[in-house]
Amino acid sequence: xxxxxxxxxxxxxxxxxxxxxxxxxxxxxxxxxxxxxxxxxxxxxxxxxxxxxxxxxxxxxxxxxxxxxxxxxxxxxxxxxxxxxxxxxxxxxxxxxxxxxxxxxxxxxxxxxxxxxxxxxxxxxxxxxxxxxxxxxxxxxxxxxxxxxxxxxxxxxxxxxxxxxxxxxxxxxxxxxxxxxxxxxxxxxxxxxxxxxxxxxxxxxxxxxxxxxxxxxxxxxxxxxxxxxxxxxxxxxxxxxxxxxxxxxxxxxxxxxxxxxxxxxxxxxxxxxxxx
Amino acid sequence: xxxxxxxxxxxxxxxxxxxxxxxxxxxxxxxxxxxxxxxxxxxxxxxxxxxxxxxxxxxxxxxxxxxxxxxxxxxxxxxxxxxxxxxxxxxxxxxxxxxxxxxxxxxxxxxxxxxxxxxxxxxxxxxxxxxxxxxxxxxxxxxxxxxxxxxxxxxxxxxxxxxxxxxxxxxxxxxxxxxxxxxxxxxxxxxxxxxxxxxxxxxxxxxxxxxxxxxxxxxxxxxxxxxxxxxxxxxxxxxxxxxxxxxxxxxx
Numbered sequence: 001x002x003x004x005x006x007x008x009x010x011x012x013x014x015x016x017x018x019x020x021x022x023x024x025x026x027x028x029x030x031x032x033x034x035x036x037x038x039x040x041x042x043x044x045x046x047x048x049x050x051x052x053x054x055x056x057x058x059x060x061x062x063x064x065x066x067x068x069x070x071x072x073x074x075x076x077x078x079x080x081x082x083x084x085x086x087x088x089x090x091x092x093x094x095x096x097x098x099x100x101x102x103x104x105x106x107x108x109x110x111x112x113x114x115x116x117x118x119x120x121x122x123x124x125x126x127x128x129x130x131x132x133x134x135x136x137x138x139x140x141x142x143x144x145x146x147x148x149x150x151x152x153x154x155x156x157x158x159x160x161x162x163x164x165x166x167x168x169x170x171x172x173x174x175x176x177x178x179x180x181x182x183x184x185x186x187x188x189x190x191x192x193x194x195x196x197x198x199x200x201x202x203x204x205x206x207x208x209x210x211x212x213x214x215x216x217x218x219x220x221x222x223x224x225x226x227x228x229x230x231x232x233x234x235x236x237x238x239x240x241x242x243x244x245x246x247x248x249x250x251x252x253x254x255x256x257x258x259x260x261x262x263x264x265x266x267x268x269x270x271x272x273x274x275x276x
Numbered sequence: 277x278x279x280x281x282x283x284x285x286x287x288x289x290x291x292x293x294x295x296x297x298x299x300x301x302x303x304x305x306x307x308x309x310x311x312x313x314x315x316x317x318x319x320x321x322x323x324x325x326x327x328x329x330x331x332x333x334x335x336x337x338x339x340x341x342x343x344x345x346x347x348x349x350x351x352x353x354x355x356x357x358x359x360x361x362x363x364x365x366x367x368x369x370x371x372x373x374x375x376x377x378x379x380x381x382x383x384x385x386x387x388x389x390x391x392x393x394x395x396x397x398x399x400x401x402x403x404x405x406x407x408x409x410x411x412x413x414x415x416x417x418x419x420x421x422x423x424x425x426x427x428x429x430x431x432x433x434x435x436x437x438x439x440x441x442x443x444x445x446x447x448x449x450x451x452x453x454x455x456x457x458x459x460x461x462x463x464x465x466x467x468x469x470x471x472x473x474x475x476x477x478x479x480x481x482x483x484x485x486x487x488x489x490x491x492x493x494x495x496x497x498x499x500x501x502x503x504x505x506x507x508x509x510x511x512x513x514x515x516x517x518x519x520x521x522x523x524x525x526x527x528x
Binding site: 016 | 291292293294295318337338339340341342343344349350351352353354355356427
């Protein structure tokens with residue numbers, strides 16, 4: 001070739017890969033926004049920008065917290081709520097997981113289950129409170145049932161989605177190797193859909209708190225949902241804010257637990273992805 | 277290990293569109309690229325051969341900016357496009373939208389259609405990627421790469437996932453299109469015959485460096501059975517570490 005060509009200006013290619021960041025910087029960035037909010041809260045209440053009648057100061061909330069700890073109520077309340085939430089979420093999640101698997105795996109299952117569940121799913125579970133009270137009374141059964149229903153719908157939706165997005169080709173191959181039904185679900189589909197299922201678990205645990213508040217407004221003498229009712233009755237602003245703080249702490253706890261589960265249950269995520 | 281018989285093809289440094297100087301890259305303990313230099317002239321078709329895991333794809337990723345070198349400089353022209361082993365089409369967008377990906381406005385439409393016509397898929401412009409065969413999808417990927425009129429076209433084993441017949445057709449198509457558009461090309465492949473059929477220059481990457489770098493001066497279109505082509509094959513196979521079988525086949 002003897003054609004005359006204009007040579008373009010050469011340059012170092014723009015980096016399109018993923019930049020890695022040090023663990024500490026990453027942690028610092030994560031913590032920075034909540035820390036900033038905390039600082040703002042402390043500063044605005046201590047400098048009179050916000051009246052402590054409207055929003056209690058961090059000091060008052062810590063004091064209220066110690067009050068609960070010293071009377072042993074925090075422990076009792078936490079345990080009572082944990083039992084209800086654990087039982088409710090356990091039941092709700094198990095049923096929804098099975099339904100989601102059935103709907104996601106088989107055509108017949110999808111036809112029978114999906115449409116119905118999708119209709120029921122839209123019913124706000126709080127609308128079921130009066131009905132459930134008339135069925136189960138105001139005792140534990142009612143509370144557990146309400147939490148079970150509240151956590152079932154996100155679990156179903158995410159499981160169904162997760163199962164649907166499992167690589168069809170892998171499922172075909174597994175069927176070809178003779179895996180059917182239960183063994184196919186446990187051996188191939190559930191592990192592959194695990195990211196979605198764990199995401200659902202996060203959401204379920206969050207929603208179960210809503211269920212707790214609703215359930216413990218009726219016929220309860222302990223529980224972290226009951227604490228909200230208590231704060232409202234006695235018009236204790238410090239307790240109102242403390243409830244928010246406790247829920248936030250539960251949020252952190254749930255997040256940590258799920259992260260831990262993700263690390264142990266999905267080891268393949270940490271390995272691999274090295275470019276060859 | 278074979279001696280590094282680098283019959284260095286002299287390229288005028290000022291007139292190259294790719295310039296690598298002392299480029300090194302390691303993964304853990306493994307030094308995949310060990311201070312390599314490489315120049316590619318405008319319009320030159322270079323094929324890069326090498327056993328699996330020798331860093332062919334790493335080199336390509338360095339050129340497309342997906343990885344950074346540990347040492348050395350990588351210089352590339354502004355317009356570069358890549359065709360990967362898999363088509364990597366956006367399933368949620370129609371074929372034409374895939375071809376004009378990243379280009380805005382109606383002005384991109386005509387060149388997009390022209391590029392599709394060039395790869396023989398003018399009638400598939402409104403089809404969805406999922407409805408295409410493997411070969412068709414790869415041709416769309418090729419049209420997507422060519423429509424931007426790249427100064428450097430990177431081909432990362434673009435024929436590896438195709439069936440044997442489609443592969444032959446695709447190789448011819450790539451040869452034709454490259455002859456017409458004359459981008460500088462770096463083709464990464466495992467296939468010695470493919471490299472000899474298509475490239476102006478065939479380079480073997482092995483042990484972190486170039487084990488063989490030779491110009492293939494055979495006029496085109498080439499015939500894969502042309503003795504001038506096959507004469508090179510043995511050298512490349514031995515540079516790749518494949519020893520030719522001796523006539524009485526030894527079974528071990």
